[in-house]
Amino acid sequence: MKLSRWLADRWVMGVALLVLGYLSLPIMVVAGLSFNRPANRLSYDFNEFTLDNWLQPCATSDMCDAVGRSMLIGLIATVVATVLGTLMAFALVRHGFKGRAGINGLIFLPMATPELVMGTSLLALFVAAGVPQGFWTIVIAHVMFCVSFVVVTVKARLAGMDRRLEEAAMDLYASEWQTFRRITLPLVLPGIVSAALLSFSLSFDDFIITNFNAGTTVTFPMYVWGAAQRGIPPQVNVIGTAMFAIALLLVGASSLQGRRARRAALAATVPARQTAKSGS
């Protein structure tokens, strides 16, 4: 009995690690290929080690232009979507209003609709309305599919918040604005920040919806798509590896900070508890 359970435990963990290997294989390949000098333009095989790709990431200047454009689009779309989505989340968690089911549907549906359908329908609208496609139609589309994710993320944070903290502030004669500025906002901020990061990564990486609404504007995913037919410059893998490293650093930093904050909070409450105990 004990042995079979021991085996069952190890068996599940073993499969899990194999699957994680499958999931991380492509990233390792991307990192490896970023140091590759390909045999020819259309070859995807590892050929020869070189640092050139990292030393001259912008050797193909189209690619760096596309990366810059993607970052700008991501930035604008993130700011707009985060503001719109956060306002909606506050309304949904903190206020009663008529038509809640309709609003919930409007927020949920974009997350359940295939990207293909959202992309083609926006294209149909822009063409019917005579709107020329380009940079701003991409921004509009990205805000559209990011808003729902912002609402969901901020809503989760707001719903888990202790209302008594705000009540305490109000009891201590803080005005509505002061309470919001000093209590509510700092407490919700982690939710808003993760919503913004999620929006940026969704926007930066979007291909399908962008492809239908870009006109002749080239974002980084659009560039990779086009280059896949002509031959991929190895610098694409440099960008891929750098993106991965930056995201990993952000996650590491936030978890470290979270741990530090938790430790600080613990350190602050322990003496408080002790004094409370001795007082009573």
Place this chain on the structure above:
Amino acid sequence: MTALAHVPTGSGQPAAPPASRRGRSRLLPYLLLLPGAAWLAIFFALPLLQLAAASLYDSDGSLATGYDMTWAFGNYPEALQAYWPQFVRSLVYSAIALALALLMGYPLAYAIAQKAGRWKNLLLVAVVAPMFTSFLVRTLAWKTILSDNGWVVELLRDVHLLGPDGRLLATPAAVVLGLTYNFLPFLVLPLYANLERLDPRLLEAASDLYASPLRAFQKVTLPLSMPGLIAGTLLFFIPATGDYINAQLLGTPNEYMIGNVIDSAFLVRLDYPQGAALSFLLMAAILAIVFVYLRKAGTEEVL
């Protein structure tokens, strides 16, 4: 919190807000909702109506001359007839990919939720880590992994799972493998969130009552994980069916899915009525499958 309990709570009952403020606070939720809701109404809902209209345009028109609205419902059977193989292929590929993803994703989610101990967060990061880098770049990496002179193909040739000239790239297997890989995290995360709340004492109780591990899984773990399983399957299946990046980069026109056809209808052939009709057929197929699946899964959960 303990400290707060000692703080005198001011005047006790807060005074009722003055009438003008109450009027404002009734309007406030609508003001907060307006910009976001308007954006979604104009750029999500309205386009769907326009797409529905475009699918009924006269298919003899063109982008240059303009389309006439002729309520051409015939566009639907025509489009389906012309691209039936791609349509079926989309559903079959994503169904196989889903089956593979369940086989891999369930043990993974279970191990992280129940067995990982203090490594839990690290393993979770490893699950989402692929999404840190570009979807297209990752998919292209599979071209290297599955390449004809790569070690995977050589290994499979050595053990005679592939013929001496057999290949993986540009085959259905490559496309299905790519789909499985790309959408696996979407299946694992909701499943993990669900399994994390599974009380291990329930499994101990099952084993105390002489249930084999397999039986305990069937009777306890699986039924309790149904909500996570349903959410994960849908989050996997919906984008996988509509995907055409994997078919384009890892396959050939023989592996093209409905997305490839819709892409070319809108961007290459400029046949908007057909592209619109196919988009709606895709959405209808997905909605129908989701609906049937939710009903079936729902009853199983009750049983």
